[in-house]
Amino acid sequence: MELSSIWILGANGMVILQVAVGALVLVSWLYLRRGRKVEGGLKRYDDLPGPKEFPLIRSLLQVFMYKRPQIHNLWTDMALKYGPLYKFRVPFKNFVVVSDPRLIPAVLGRPGLPKTQLYKMTRTMFNPYGIDNLFTYISTSNPEWKACRKAFAKSMSPENIRGMFPMMRARCGWLCEEVRKKGPGAAVEVQNAMQRLALDMIMLSAFDMDPHAVDFQESVILDSLHYVFNDIFRKMAMPWRQLIFWAMPWLPSARENKGYHDRLYAAWADICDNVRGKGPYSEDDNHFYAIIGRMAEPDTGKLWSREKLMAHCGGVVVAGMDTTAHAVSWAMFCVATYPGVQDRLAAELDAAGLLATPSNPEPKELDFNIMNELPVMDAIIKESMRMFPVGGSGIGRYADRDIDLGGYLIPKGTEVACCLHTMQMVPWNFPQPTRFDLGRWLEDADATDSAAAASPRPESTPAGAAEGASSAPAQSPSSSDGSSGQDDPERRTPGAEIAVDGHVGQESAAPKRRRDIKDQRGDSLTKPYIPFSAGPRDCLGQRLGMTYVYAMMVSICGRFRLELDPSMGGEAGVLERQISAFALAVDGGLFLRFHDRSVAPAEQAAAPAAAMSGLDTLKQSAGGSPGRPVFNVTASAR
Numbered sequence: 001m002e003l004s005s006i007w008i009l010g011a012n013g014m015v016i017l018q019v020a021v022g023a024l025v026l027v028s029w030l031y032l033r034r035g036r037k038v039e040g041g042l043k044r045y046d047d048l049p050g051p052k053e054f055p056l057i058r059s060l061l062q063v064f065m066y067k068r069p070q071i072h073n074l075w076t077d078m079a080l081k082y083g084p085l086y087k088f089r090v091p092f093k094n095f096v097v098v099s100d101p102r103l104i105p106a107v108l109g110r111p112g113l114p115k116t117q118l119y120k121m122t123r124t125m126f127n128p129y130g131i132d133n134l135f136t137y138i139s140t141s142n143p144e145w146k147a148c149r150k151a152f153a154k155s156m157s158p159e160n161i162r163g164m165f166p167m168m169r170a171r172c173g174w175l176c177e178e179v180r181k182k183g184p185g186a187a188v189e190v191q192n193a194m195q196r197l198a199l200d201m202i203m204l205s206a207f208d209m210d211p212h213a214v215d216f217q218e219s220v221i222l223d224s225l226h227y228v229f230n231d232i233f234r235k236m237a238m239p240w241r242q243l244i245f246w247a248m249p250w251l252p253s254a255r256e257n258k259g260y261h262d263r264l265y266a267a268w269a270d271i272c273d274n275v276r277g278k279g280p281y282s283e284d285d286n287h288f289y290a291i292i293g294r295m296a297e298p299d300t301g302k303l304w305s306r307e308k309l310m311a312h313c314g315g316v317v318v319a320g321m322d323t324t325a326h327a328v329s330w331a332m333f334c335v336a337t338y339p340g341v342q343d344r345l346a347a348e349l350d351a352a353g354l355l356a357t358p359s360n361p362e363p364k365e366l367d368f369n370i371m372n373e374l375p376v377m378d379a380i381i382k383e384s385m386r387m388f389p390v391g392g393s394g395i396g397r398y399a400d401r402d403i404d405l406g407g408y409l410i411p412k413g414t415e416v417a418c419c420l421h422t423m424q425m426v427p428w429n430f431p432q433p434t435r436f437d438l439g440r441w442l443e444d445a446d447a448t449d450s451a452a453a454a455s456p457r458p459e460s461t462p463a464g465a466a467e468g469a470s471s472a473p474a475q476s477p478s479s480s481d482g483s484s485g486q487d488d489p490e491r492r493t494p495g496a497e498i499a500v501d502g503h504v505g506q507e508s509a510a511p512k513r514r515r516d517i518k519d520q521r522g523d524s525l526t527k528p529y530i531p532f533s534a535g536p537r538d539c540l541g542q543r544l545g546m547t548y549v550y551a552m553m554v555s556i557c558g559r560f561r562l563e564l565d566p567s568m569g570g571e572a573g574v575l576e577r578q579i580s581a582f583a584l585a586v587d588g589g590l591f592l593r594f595h596d597r598s599v600a601p602a603e604q605a606a607a608p609a610a611a612m613s614g615l616d617t618l619k620q621s622a623g624g625s626p627g628r629p630v631f632n633v634t635a636s637a638r
Ligand code: HEM
Pocket: 134, 135, 136, 149, 315, 316, 319, 320, 321, 323, 324, 327, 390, 391, 394, 395, 396, 531, 532, 533, 536, 537, 538, 539, 540, 541, 542, 544, 545, 546, 549
């Protein structure tokens, strides 16, 4: 203000002016604040941070401009920018994306939120009648979901899984023999190979049926599933696709679509007939096929219809097969790629007698209990499931009422994404999240030696972190919990009798699991490590799945030294080709070279390069997204 004005106003006038300005500022602030509050003292959804919006299309442009199949990376990149709770709007749909573990109970806990209706679209994978299965029931208040969940859980007891273990071991050994036959250094598309192994294991475990997928027979299930997965994603993006097929069934694409679906339904129906054929079952038979074969309608007491059985049998196969296969594939990728990891693992397996060498070509037979004594393996599996959670862009929930999330009123109808990848790959939950760091899971400091920088993504802390509860969640070092009881970290590792600080019988310098895993208990739903999801809809088969993963990893890593095939373009090439399909996968296949540890390096060098055959993948020629593997074993080499 100029001196002349002071002179005009005088000293008192200046004071009055200052008070007036101050009052104006205060009143405006109070007014604005009042405008931002809604009933109950909550802030408005509109006030959440989030990406730029345009008229009509809102943030749709960001989705199209992003590498579309990498939706998990889009969620994570935005979380790095907008914080642990942000909004994302496209025409007719409002989203919030949550990566603050303290908000998990409100989303995934009890009562939590129902699943998004998108899950219903996966029903076409299992039957043409729109019948639900455990995975597609929307609400936990549905009595059918409750009854199934309770009944099926009995088949996942540690005793049952222990009983299945010899089968798992044999099947893993069988796969290793097939790979050995290819010769030293064979390049194997591991996603396909692990799907074959996992399909055999889940079919044998659940139904006592042997699809012989590891010996590379044609598999209708694998062949059709790939097409059907893609079809579901396409229908989500283009809802009119179904209408076109329905209205014009003579179109070649419509006929192809029907053909794939019909073949898959026939496979599920075959399983149902097998289940029925083995019955009737006694009440104390807790095999999965017996439990499902006894399931009856509560009102009539009649056994489930064939159609309903189809929905549930197919559901278990798909839920168990694809997840397990991709979890193992990612773990193998980590072993092959991150420096020092393979050597540490080899030392641990060697000490346990589980490593093949030229002088000891057949390692000790894998024992169910020994898996609890391999902390490095344990850490590798956990860390790979942190960085590459197969449920990548899930978990989708839906606000069926107005809810309070982190102090914001989220209106009814909002889609609530609890993206596992985001939750596990942001620095406020895991410091240096793109670093493959065994030290997160082991007590010894050396573990961090086997870490490596992994991703081109910046590791910034959130700029626009939502106010209130979501700005800086507690860091969590290690394993998750959930509410089903199965995912207690101690029990999730195979075998009920895990030694948490275990590595029994080794000298004190040996690595140990972190003791603080125990501290996680009692606070189960607020940990950011949730590769099996959390709460009442967490993974029913996580104990079984982890046992598969351990058995596969120990068998394969004990017999082969893994190397990322040069055609993959190194770690960056693989990360670039990640896609959020039904599970987090590598587009076009993940090729690793398998070097037989029982063959001396000099002999390996002299041996002819392996011809790739049944273990390979081809580019999908029709129906699927280009570059995705097909599972046709008759396919020739890439
Ligand atoms: C390493 C292996 C596995 C991983 C990482 C995994 C992960 C998951 C995740 C993240 C979910 C929650 C999905 C969602 O809400 O969208 C889930 C659900 C489920 N999983 Fe798994 N899974 C694995 C193995 C298995 C196996 C072997 C089985 C079967 C026998 C199985 C059966 C199920 C079922 C039935 C559900 C739905 C449960 C419900 O909604 O009540 N999973 N799994």
